[in-house]
Amino acid sequence: MTDFQVEVYQNEYLPQGSAEVNAIVTVTASGNATPAASAGADAAEVIIIDTSGSMQHPATKLAAAKRATAAAIDALRDGVNFAVVSGSERADLVYPPRLGMRPATALSREEAKRAVNALRADGGTAMGEWLLLARELFATQTSPLRHAILLTDGQNVHERPKKLERILEGVTGQFVCDCRGVGTDWEVKELRKISTALLGTVDIVAEPADLEADFRAMTSNAMGKEVADVSLRLWTPQGATVKFVKQVEPTLTDLTDRRVESAARSGDYPTGAWGSESRDYHVCVQVNPANVGDKMLAARVSLVSATGDVLGKGQVLAVWTDDTALSTKINPEVAHYTGQAELASAIEEGLEAQRAGQIESATAKLGRAVKLAHESGHEDTAKLLAKVVEVVDPVHGTIRLKREVATVDAMTLESRSQVTKRVGRKSEED
Amino acid sequence: MNCPDCGEPAEATDRYCENCGGSLQLRRTPSGGPIGRVGGAGCVGCGGAVSSDGYCETCGRAQPTGRDRMEFDLELVAGVSDRGRSRARNEDSMAFGVVGPVDAPQAVVTVVCDGVGSTERADSASQAAVDAAIEAIVDALLSGSSPRSATDDGAAAAYESVGELARPNSPDTAPSCTLVSAVVTQSEITVGWIGDSRAYWVSSSPDVPSRRLTTDDTLVAQLVAAGMDEAEASASLNAHALARWVGADAEQAPPHVVVIQPEAPGRLLLCSDGLWNYLPDAESLAARVSDAEPLKVAAELTSIANELGGHDNITVVVIPWEGRVP
Ligand SMILES: [Zn+2]
Ligand SMILES: [Zn+2]
Numbered sequence: 205m206t207d208f209q210v211e212v213y214q215n216e217y218l219p220q221g222s223a224e225v226n227a228i229v230t231v232t233a234s235g236n237a238t239p240a241a242s243a244g245a246d247a248a249e250v251i252i253i254d255t256s257g258s259m260q261h262p263a264t265k266l267a268a269a270k271r272a273t274a275a276a277i278d279a280l281r282d283g284v285n286f287a288v289v290s291g292s293e294r295a296d297l298v299y300p301p302r303l304g305m306r307p308a309t310a311l312s313r314e315e316a317k318r319a320v321n322a323l324r325a326d327g328g329t330a331m332g333e334w335l336l337l338a339r340e341l342f343a344t345q346t347s348p349l350r351h352a353i354l355l356t357d358g359q360n361v362h363e364r365p366k367k368l369e370r371i372l373e374g375v376t377g378q379f380v381c382d383c384r385g386v387g388t389d390w391e392v393k394e395l396r397k398i399s400t401a402l403l404g405t406v407d408i409v410a411e412p413a414d415l416e417a418d419f420r421a422m423t424s425n426a427m428g429k430e431v432a433d434v435s436l437r438l439w440t441p442q443g444a445t446v447k448f449v450k451q452v453e454p455t456l457t458d459l460t461d462r463r464v465e466s467a468a469r470s471g472d473y474p475t476g477a478w479g480s481e482s483r484d485y486h487v488c489v490q491v492n493p494a495n496v497g498d499k500m501l502a503a504r505v506s507l508v509s510a511t512g513d514v515l516g517k518g519q520v521l522a523v524w525t526d527d528t529a530l531s532t533k534i535n536p537e538v539a540h541y542t543g544q545a546e547l548a549s550a551i552e553e554g555l556e557a558q559r560a561g562q563i564e565s566a567t568a569k570l571g572r573a574v575k576l577a578h579e580s581g582h583e584d585t586a587k588l589l590a591k592v593v594e595v596v597d598p599v600h601g602t603i604r605l606k607r608e609v610a611t612v613d614a615m616t617l618e619s620r621s622q623v624t625k626r627v628g629r630k631s632e633e634d
Numbered sequence: 635m636n637c638p639d640c641g642e643p644a645e646a647t648d649r650y651c652e653n654c655g656g657s658l659q660l661r662r663t664p665s666g667g668p669i670g671r672v673g674g675a676g677c678v679g680c681g682g683a684v685s686s687d688g689y690c691e692t693c694g695r696a697q698p699t700g701r702d703r704m705e706f707d708l709e710l711v712a713g714v715s716d717r718g719r720s721r722a723r724n725e726d727s728m729a730f731g732v733v734g735p736v737d738a739p740q741a742v743v744t745v746v747c748d749g750v751g752s753t754e755r756a757d758s759a760s761q762a763a764v765d766a767a768i769e770a771i772v773d774a775l776l777s778g779s780s781p782r783s784a785t786d787d788g789a790a791a792a793y794e795s796v797g798e799l800a801r802p803n804s805p806d807t808a809p810s811c812t813l814v815s816a817v818v819t820q821s822e823i824t825v826g827w828i829g830d831s832r833a834y835w836v837s838s839s840p841d842v843p844s845r846r847l848t849t850d851d852t853l854v855a856q857l858v859a860a861g862m863d864e865a866e867a868s869a870s871l872n873a874h875a876l877a878r879w880v881g882a883d884a885e886q887a888p889p890h891v892v893v894i895q896p897e898a899p900g901r902l903l904l905c906s907d908g909l910w911n912y913l914p915d916a917e918s919l920a921a922r923v924s925d926a927e928p929l930k931v932a933a934e935l936t937s938i939a940n941e942l943g944g945h946d947n948i949t950v951v952v953i954p955w956e957g958r959v960p
Pocket of ligand 1: 638
């Protein structure tokens with residue numbers, strides 16, 4: 205049984221006439237000490253590997269992808285239903301032989317690995333097709349925990365962006381998908397579009413040799429999930445509008461547009477599947493300001509399971525005061541994550557400007573990013589930034605653009621731009 | 635008849651239940667004040683349903699607790715006392731009761747007191763005053779006194795109990811309050827007052843005008859009574875200061891009393907200045923009184939006063955009057 209705890213961090217005091225209420229909602233799920241003990245049939249896993257022609261250049265890429273897939277298969281819990289898809293300009297089922305999934309056993313693992321080993325790289329790239337086959341496979345299962353891994357090495361050239369977008373709309377909510385780009389010929393924005401829609405992560409695996417460890421880690425993480433399809437439910441009073449709802453830790457994901465109305469003045473935002481973990485959300489609500497001395501419930505935050513059970517609850521409050529000592533106090537959690545969101549956009553906009561040759565803008569944005577990373581103690585990002593720019597003074601964000609930036613460094617920084625640092629904690633090593 | 639508290643049979647003439655000791659002749663607000671809200675009364679802001687965590691399900695407003703919002707409903711009389719929007723405490727108090735057997739009520743008694751804001755423990759003063767006054771009035775009525783003499787007894791008891799609060803402090807810092815009381819029977823309405831809390835007759839008939847029943851015990855009212863133009867009187871220094879009040883530092887004298895026998899049904903309304911400051915004129919006040927049951931009317935008028943600023947504590951007690959039984 206997984207317990208959810210909801211904590212709200214905010215300064216509820218607002219000056220007269222002020223309408224915007226900000227709060228950081230920390231959700232902590234604590235579950236079984238031994239998730240492996242739970243029934244394997246609760247989970248289903250689809251591994252999608254890119255077998256387009258480019259995976260052959262160099263040949264080590266495909267070989268590493270095969271080893272990584274084998275490692276992922278080995279990391280599955282016994283009994284977990286799984287399938288393997290190979291992707292090119294179309295999607296092919298590698299394992300099992302017929303549409304469906306097989307529970308992980310010693311025998312099925314061996315059969316699957318043999319099928320994976322026989323793969324050849326050939327053809328183009330149409331990721332939408334891969335996702336459609338994954339959805340079809342998941343549809344054969346009743347398992348609530350549905351996770352996919354998508355590996356690619358290139359851009360989605362054999363499918364128009366509009367088509368991919370349409371397909372994403374259709375598969376959203378059907379499964380969670382973590383996306384990985386191997387090498388440096390793929391596009392971060394494109395893969396992020398997929399991972400964001402499917403509530404997963406995106407990352408670069410520059411060296412094919414590192415794929416194996418990464419796939420194993422991703423699969424173990426997926427096996428640690430215990431509760432599927434949890435929603436963050438937000439009740440707001442009449443006349444209020446939700447300005448945004450963002451996951452802000454461990455990664456930045458804007459959920460604002462994902463709202464599904466659940467009752468009067470109540471909407472649900474998907475958060476995907478949960479294991480024993482903690483995440484932070486930034487909720488911003490615009491309310492009708494009341495009078496000084498009045499107290500209002502600006503939002504009721506609850507975590508709701510797929511069956512509608514309330515797993516945890518919290519309150520976001522607003523109290524209007526003419527005591528400026530109270531109303532001007534800045535909540536450290538809200539400030540920290542507002543900074544983390546700004547850091548992410550400074551990196552993305554800075555890299556974009558750099559690509560476009562806008563030196564001045566790139567210097568300003570990336571300098572701002574260096575300053576924010578330094579201020580918030582986001583050492584991981586600071587290190588990645590230092591590979592892309594020459595840091596003169598991190599305190600003031602003084603930098604110089606490097607004449608030569610390795611593509612892998614720029615892509616790594618871009619891939620991890622939305623990985624945030626938890627408030628008040630030392631950055632954790634990967 | 636049966637005891638309304640324990641259900642045991644009782645003699646209609648008994649004052650107290652032989653079984654549980656409860657009063658057979660009086661249902662009233664609890665002594666010490668009807669602290670808190672009436673169940674299901676709805677949001678103080680928008681009237682919406684209130685969730686178990688104390689917030690409105692519609693507008694999100696936190697619902698006031700304790701003396702900040704007192705509500706009570708005896709059907710024949712109901713009232714609301716609210717902190718308002720700017721005062722730190724609610725220093726108004728109200729007490730009301732229905733005298734006589736449950737199935738044959740004889741009189742409705744109401745007292746509203748407004749703690750004088752400049753004094754310490756003004757909330758204790760108003761609460762002590764309403765409790766002492768209602769008890770004295772009811773005792774007097776049950777022992778056969780006329781409503782007028784019961785009204786005098788009520789004011790005297792209020793003076794005494796508020797006066798006791800002055801000890802051991804000097805009378806200069808003694809807490810004090812205003813007082814308005816009403817004894818409503820089937821034949822007449824007797825209103826007594828000291829200070830500037832008011833009573834209004836809100837007529838239900840188009841042929842009978844609504845009117846104010848009390849004259850404030852303020853300098854301005856005295857100047858106007860003495861023939862001065864109202865604007866001129868209001869302009870004079872401290873014109874709205876109280877000329878009379880209930881407290882250890884006040885000169886004790888009987889209350890002003892007015893007795894009316896309305897020609898048509900209507901409602902008697904007792905209120906503190908937290909309401910009438912915004913709607914002083916009887917007709918403009920009457921225009922805002924809906925046809926709802928007394929508790930709802932009191933809550934609506936309280937909301938109106940809050941909407942208009944809620945500068946002071948607001949207390950409204952509403953007593954419907956059907957008129958003389960033919
Ligand atoms: Zn009894
Ligand atoms: Zn409300």
